[in-house]
Amino acid sequence: MTATKGLEGIVATTSSISSIVDGVLTYRGYNIDDLAVNADFEEVAYLLWFGKLPDKEQLQELRNQLSEYAAIPDEIVTQLKLYPKNLSTMAALRSAVSSLALYDPEADDMSRESNVTKTVKLQAQLPTIVAAIARIREGLEPIAPKKGISIAENFLYQLTGKDPEETAIKAFNQALVLHADHELNASTFAARVTVATLSDIYSGITSAIGALKGPLHGGANEAVAKTLEEIGGLDQVDSYIQAKLDNREKIMGFGHRVYKNGDPRAKHLHKMSRELGEMNGDTTLFDMSVRIEGIVTGQKGLKPNVDFYSASVYTQLGIKRDLFTPIFAVSRVSGWTAHILEQYENNRLIRPRAEYTGPMDQKYVSPELR
Numbered sequence: 001m002t003a004t005k006g007l008e009g010i011v012a013t014t015s016s017i018s019s020i021v022d023g024v025l026t027y028r029g030y031n032i033d034d035l036a037v038n039a040d041f042e043e044v045a046y047l048l049w050f051g052k053l054p055d056k057e058q059l060q061e062l063r064n065q066l067s068e069y070a071a072i073p074d075e076i077v078t079q080l081k082l083y084p085k086n087l088s089t090m091a092a093l094r095s096a097v098s099s100l101a102l103y104d105p106e107a108d109d110m111s112r113e114s115n116v117t118k119t120v121k122l123q124a125q126l127p128t129i130v131a132a133i134a135r136i137r138e139g140l141e142p143i144a145p146k147k148g149i150s151i152a153e154n155f156l157y158q159l160t161g162k163d164p165e166e167t168a169i170k171a172f173n174q175a176l177v178l179h180a181d182h183e184l185n186a187s188t189f190a191a192r193v194t195v196a197t198l199s200d201i202y203s204g205i206t207s208a209i210g211a212l213k214g215p216l217h218g219g220a221n222e223a224v225a226k227t228l229e230e231i232g233g234l235d236q237v238d239s240y241i242q243a244k245l246d247n248r249e250k251i252m253g254f255g256h257r258v259y260k261n262g263d264p265r266a267k268h269l270h271k272m273s274r275e276l277g278e279m280n281g282d283t284t285l286f287d288m289s290v291r292i293e294g295i296v297t298g299q300k301g302l303k304p305n306v307d308f309y310s311a312s313v314y315t316q317l318g319i320k321r322d323l324f325t326p327i328f329a330v331s332r333v334s335g336w337t338a339h340i341l342e343q344y345e346n347n348r349l350i351r352p353r354a355e356y357t358g359p360m361d362q363k364y365v366s367p368e369l370r
């Protein structure tokens, strides 16, 4: 038995949800480039869950269900109010989502019908939880979700209590579409491993949130924003990045396990970042990002991944840095739940082997003689 570090190149399951072939990302056979510019996030979620784009009535029905389920139990709001104000937003999200199971009488109902209902509920409730975390830790009351508006609009509304601009809704919707699914990434794999024991969907999503939090995965978008803040301005980019590279430190938002010639999602976020800067009359963050890319790609051949330009996009939308990874979860819960449903449909326990490298032939001696 020989271990493959990080399971690189190992095909661990079959899936018909998303594919990455020759650097092209598709959801259920639709190129991400097509969906990113044309689709609403709700359509994409439906596509991931049910394998086809919804017709008008199906889409309306989904929108109605999302509106109906978007409010979170009062007990969750009470719990969020007990969390420390200087909380880790991802730890708060992970805890709150885990607690949702306590207030859902169907949490352990393993029928497909119930799991589909819980899928839609989780998609509806995650944005409400993230917005509530954001407000409560600032000492503000959470804002109830509005009925009849999109997830993108509702989330931005619930953060501030103000109706967001059309351009912000459009940009945010596109970011949600781009982050929705990504084959067997670490958090999706974590979700699938958890539910493959026939544990419940809330356990699967809780595992996934834990895996997404790390800076080598979803946490990288916050790390990129931190880098931009630390650099402070265009003139400091070269010296800052060069020092990191000379120190053999990683530049967050670059590199990818699967894409070696570039992440197809990055160009959309690059464009969005530029457009938001031009609209706000200040392209500093975008210009800094482009300069960082020039150095890192030029010297290391590493290309930006989805997390790199999303950092300047969210910052320019006026969103606080520690909400970036929770926002990733707001989108990716669509993919996680699609994978969980697929895992349940054709389940087998996921249990690989380890190549043992420790000592052998040890003999027990009692503590007094050690």
Ligand SMILES: CC(=O)SCCNC(=O)CCNC(=O)[C@H](O)C(C)(C)COP(=O)(O)OP(=O)(O)OC[C@H]1O[C@@H](n2cnc3c(N)ncnc32)[C@H](O)[C@@H]1OP(=O)(O)O
Pocket (backbone or CB within 6 Å): 006, 215, 216, 217, 218, 220, 249, 250, 251, 252, 253, 254, 255, 256, 257, 258, 300, 302, 305, 306, 307
């Ligand atoms: C949504 C997402 O999860 S996208 C990924 C988000 N994560 C990041 O942006 C964090 C920064 N990037 C990384 O850490 C990595 O590129 C990963 C984790 C994404 C992929 O990791 P792996 O496939 O395991 O590649 P690994 O970390 O082994 O890197 C291979 C080589 O490239 C270098 N490298 C990889 N990424 C970077 C980077 N961002 N900056 C500098 N060097 C890098 C490594 O140091 C290593 O060099 P070495 O062979 O000289 O030791």
Ligand SMILES: O=C([O-])CC(=O)C(=O)O
Pocket (backbone or CB within 6 Å): 181, 182, 184, 185, 186, 217, 257, 258, 305, 306
């Ligand atoms: O696929 C991966 O390893 C990470 C990634 O880009 C994602 O989850 O979107």
